[in-house]
Amino acid sequence: MRLKTLGLAAALALAVPAASSAEDFTVTLVAGHPPVFRWVRMMPEAFIPTVTAELAKHGHSVTFSEQYGGALAKVGDELETVEAGLAEIGSCQALFDPAKLAVQNVTYYTPFVSSDVRLVGQVIDKLHADEPAMTQAYGENGVVYIGAPITIDDYMLMTNFPVTSLADLQGRKIAAPGAAINWLSGTGAVGVAGNLTTYYNEIKTGVYDGVLVFASAALPGKLYEVAPYITRFGLGAQYAGSLCANKDWWDGLPEEARAAFIAGSKAAQEWYTTELEKAVTGALAKMGEAGATITEASDEMRMGWAKGMDNAAKKWAAELDAQGKPASHILSTYMEAMRAAGAKPLRDWDKE
Structure with a gap:
């Protein structure tokens, strides 16, 4: 009987994983x-x-x-x-x-x-x-x-000049990070590569006239001091x-x-x-209090910008597909998931 008990105990010991030693x-x-x-x-x-x-x-x-x-x-x-x-x-x-x-940048190709x-x-x-x-x-x-x-919260346009129509962007130098520079195609603006660490000084010294940036970074960066015209186009949140x-x-x-x-x-x-x-709500309020002019772009301006853009997403996806990186699959999967969740894209970048 004792042997059976010992055997059962041994079996149970083997069946239960030993606890990890403290590390x-x-x-x-x-x-x-x-x-x-x-x-x-x-x-x-x-x-x-x-x-x-x-x-x-x-x-x-x-x-x-x-x-x-x-x-x-x-x-x-x-x-x-x-x-x-x-x-x-x-x-x-x-x-x-x-x-x-590469494929992780899908949102930056789908504004x-x-x-x-x-x-x-x-x-x-x-x-x-x-x-x-x-x-x-x-x-x-x-x-x-x-x-x-x-x-990253919704990208907006901050400039040192007022924007009342897309025609106001003609010939203006606008900085943008990474793939977001593609968003400027069709606007008449000249896209310049930039990042948050240099925006303030380069607008101040005239290297460019504005930036595509998000409110939560624009406030601590004090960009409203050099680019006091904020136009909210709904370019979108990004990953x-x-x-x-x-x-x-x-x-x-x-x-x-x-x-x-x-x-x-x-x-x-x-x-x-x-x-x-x-932070986003607070940032916009504080920039307004500091003297920035905040404008919501009209639906006509937003649609004009979106329709005038090149479909960089399709080109990006095709180039990566050719390298064995499944970008077209990720592009369509992301867009389908966003639409299913209630998003209403101004353009179906995956279906064109």
Whole structure:
């Protein structure tokens, strides 16, 4: 009888996985932008405390080394830094790393789809979960998508001259980031590549006459001082990047640790989106109080801009398809998902 009892106990012991030993994880976080930007702040504000609390439930602890503002990687170099193992987790910026995260830039080729930052973030996150074509690029570059999509609020036009019709843009130099420069096709404006770190001085010194920018960055950047005419065209909310992890490191983590980091990413996404939604309304109000002239473009102007644009999305998708990157599939899947969620694009970029 005793032998049977011992045998049963041994069998049960084999059937139940042994609890993981307590560990102290050391994690370096990297972001090229400084923590003044909300997509960096989400790490100390939400990601770190959530991961720490979740790991503590299993007896683990974690030590974070926060390397922001170019301390370890410049903007657009985060993915390479994580891939090389110099950081375990980074803010991988698809907008500034289009060669490696090509299909992730789908929203920047599809303006005038939706100004809802929460919706864009939810759809992009779901695409990463459901579409192998969406995560293919991460695997090819030795990293893993872990969430917290960085959505950018509705892009608008800020200029040093009033805009009452699209004709006012003729010959004007307008700066835009990355693929957003394509949005200026058909407007008569001259597109110039630019970014948030240089906008203020280059408008002030006459390098260009305006920028395509979002309210939550325009206020802290004080762009209303040099470009006081704000015209809201509803160019749309965009997706710029996400948190990614070094694949070898990630694969070596116990299951509960991976779950903790994913929980941290979800908390960061919610914190970021909520803070962004509040910030947009406040930013527009404060810029108006500071003397900016804020105008809502008429439906005629918005449709005129949208219809006059080249369909850069189709060209972008075809070129990537030829490289073995499934951009046409992602383009149609994204557009279908946005329409199904209630978005009303001014143009169906995937169907033309």
